[in-house]
Amino acid sequence: MSATALPDVTGRPARRAVRYARFTIGYNLIEGVIAVASGLAASAISLVGFGIDSGIEVAAAAVVLTRLTAEIRGGEPDEAKERRALKFIALTFFALATYVTVEGIRDLIIGEAPDTSVVGIVLTGASIIIMPWLAHAKRKAGQQMGSRLVIADAAETKLCAWLSVSTFAGLLAFALLGWTWLDPIAGFIIAGFAIWEGKEAWEGELVEDDDDDD
Numbered sequence: 001m002s003a004t005a006l007p008d009v010t011g012r013p014a015r016r017a018v019r020y021a022r023f024t025i026g027y028n029l030i031e032g033v034i035a036v037a038s039g040l041a042a043s044a045i046s047l048v049g050f051g052i053d054s055g056i057e058v059a060a061a062a063v064v065l066t067r068l069t070a071e072i073r074g075g076e077p078d079e080a081k082e083r084r085a086l087k088f089i090a091l092t093f094f095a096l097a098t099y100v101t102v103e104g105i106r107d108l109i110i111g112e113a114p115d116t117s118v119v120g121i122v123l124t125g126a127s128i129i130i131m132p133w134l135a136h137a138k139r140k141a142g143q144q145m146g147s148r149l150v151i152a153d154a155a156e157t158k159l160c161a162w163l164s165v166s167t168f169a170g171l172l173a174f175a176l177l178g179w180t181w182l183d184p185i186a187g188f189i190i191a192g193f194a195i196w197e198g199k200e201a202w203e204g205e206l207v208e209d210d211d212d213d214d
Contacts, residue, residue, distance in 0.1 A: 007147035009072040017141040017150045018072065020134060021065040024157065027130065028054040028061065034123055042117040045107060046186035049100040050124065050167045053194060056092050057160060060201060063089070064153045071149075086201045093198030097191040104184030104191075114183045116175040124168035131161035156197070163193045 008014065035051025038044075063086060135158040142150030170186025173179065 007071065007145045007149070009068075009145065009147075011145070013141040013144035014068075014072055014147075017138065017145060017147070018065070018068060020138050020141065021061055021068060021153065024061045024134065024153075025058050025065065027134075028057045028160075031123060031127065032058065035120065038117050038119040038123070042115040042120065044114040044117050044120060044171065044183055045100055045103045046167050046170050046183050046190060047117055047120040047124075049096060049187050049190040049194075050120075050163065052096050052099075053093075053160075053163060053190060053197075056089060056096065056197075057156075059089050059092075060086075060156065060197075061153070064149065067149060068147075090198040090202035093194045093201060097194040097198070100187040100194075101191045104187040107184050108181060114174070114180075117171060118175075121168065121171045121175065124164050124171060127164035128161065128168055131157055131164055135161055156200070159193065159197065163190060166190070166193075 032051045032054030035047050035054060037051075039047030039049075039051055135154050138154035138157055139151055142148075142152075142154055166189045167186055170182050170189075174182045
């Protein structure tokens with residue numbers, strides 16, 4: 001696809017892309033509420049961080065959906081407003097990274113142990129199945145449309161899938177082995193993901209039409 005090619009927003013792939021974006025918002029909203037609530041109940045930093053990340057993803061997906069629907073309706077998206085929103089989202093990612101890092105270091109120092117969270121294990125386990133499928137579906141729709149925006153959103157969803165894997169592994173390993181340092185380490189991994197996602201949001205990766213995707 002050339003740098004100047006416009007996406008095809010008239011066919012079925014575009015309508016599927018809209019449905020995927022809406023599903024992303026709905027699923028992450030539910031996931032975030034459950035993760036934060038169960039994480040606080042179990043004092044599990046990684047699970048709370050995972051839930052906050054899901055909430056931030058809702059905001060990022062909303063920006064993508066707004067841009068996509070504007071393209072489908074033939075309107076001109078407000079890029080200045082989008083970039084301001086993405087910079088705010090980036091700051092929340094950086095705040096998340098700071099939170100889980102500080103709390104993780106504190107727990108390592110004082111040796112505070114979280115409780116096993118069965119809800120968290122089931123929730124992140126479900127996301128390991130759902131998120132890769134969603135990322136694949138988004139990418140396929142984006143390729144059929146010729147849309148850099150949808151393909152970039154698919155990459156973001158794939159990143160969420162890896163975040164689900166790291167959180168699930170930490171929660172399950174703690175439940176099986178009881179090592180108290182596993183939760184802070186999983187939190188540090190989330191911090192790394194948050195910094196990466198925050199950098200992408202700050203640079204406007206999700207709405208930049210001139211950059212390469214590969």
